[in-house]
Amino acid sequence: AQSVTQPDIHITVSEGASLELRCNYSYGATPYLFWYVQSPGQGLQLLLKYFSGDTLVQGIKGFEAEFKRSQSSFNLRKPSVLWSDAAEYFCAVGAGEYGNKLVFGAGTILRVKS
Amino acid sequence: DTGVSQDPRHKITKRGQNVTFRCDPISEHNRLYWYRQTLGQGPEFLTYFQNEAQLEKSRLLSDRFSAERPKGSFSTLEIQRTEQGDSAMYLCASSLLGFTDTQYFGPGTRLTVL
Numbered sequence: 001a002q003s004v005t006q007p008d009i010h011i012t013v014s015e016g017a018s019l020e021l022r023c024n025y026s027y028g029a030t031p032y033l034f035w036y037v038q039s040p041g042q043g044l045q046l047l048l049k050y051f052s053g054d055t056l057v058q059g060i061k062g063f064e065a066e067f068k069r070s071q072s073s074f075n076l077r078k079p080s081v082l083w084s085d086a087a088e089y090f091c092a093v094g095a096g097e098y099g100n101k102l103v104f105g106a107g108t109i110l111r112v113k114s
Numbered sequence: 115d116t117g118v119s120q121d122p123r124h125k126i127t128k129r130g131q132n133v134t135f136r137c138d139p140i141s142e143h144n145r146l147y148w149y150r151q152t153l154g155q156g157p158e159f160l161t162y163f164q165n166e167a168q169l170e171k172s173r174l175l176s177d178r179f180s181a182e183r184p185k186g187s188f189s190t191l192e193i194q195r196t197e198q199g200d201s202a203m204y205l206c207a208s209s210l211l212g213f214t215d216t217q218y219f220g221p222g223t224r225l226t227v228l
Binding site for chain 2: 099
């Protein structure tokens with residue numbers, strides 16, 4: 001069965017510092033991979049997604065992620081974090097016959113120090 | 115595009131009562147999904163519809179849960195004889211038909227069972 005592991009429950013970075021959130025997945029074939037962000041009181045918002053092609057994916061709000069098949073990873077990065085980036089971040093893999101049933105990791109809470 | 119809306123946003127009920135939640139998807143979206151998110155966890159897939167047909171149900175969806183999408187528009191999720199373990203955030207998402215199409219999430223309905 002497909003699964004997603006986000007090893008870090010909490011991460012704290014200083015405003016302006018770089019960020020990397022880790023995501024490892026378990027899936028037999030080529031995975032469909034997603035990063036969503038959830039702010040308090042807000043719905044999940046898609047940051048970026050990977051289906052095929054270029055393994056470095058650009059998303060909204062200056063985020064990018066790199067798919068590494070050999071490491072079963074899809075880590076999210078941002079070169080310079082803003083205070084407003086503080087939120088919870090979820091990695092997900094598409095499962096089911098059509099890959100449209102999302103299996104989420106447990107999330108990483110990002111705290112930003114000013 | 116008004117986004118996915120859910121009603122109510124919060125529901126407090128006593129154990130044993132029935133509750134019903136409503137989701138209004140983005141108007142042209144054919145697919146509608148229900149997920150459940152408990153504290154400290156990522157969302158878990160419950161079920162999804164393509165138009166009015168319910169195509170898949172998770173084993174998490176016990177016999178006390180039922181979902182409908184009459185006429186392929188809004189959807190309702192009913193929980194009968196609620197238990198304290200049903201306390202969670204219930205999320206609705208919608209998408210177009212393509213397997214690469216993004217799932218857009220609503221703000222969720224937070225259920226508390228006393």
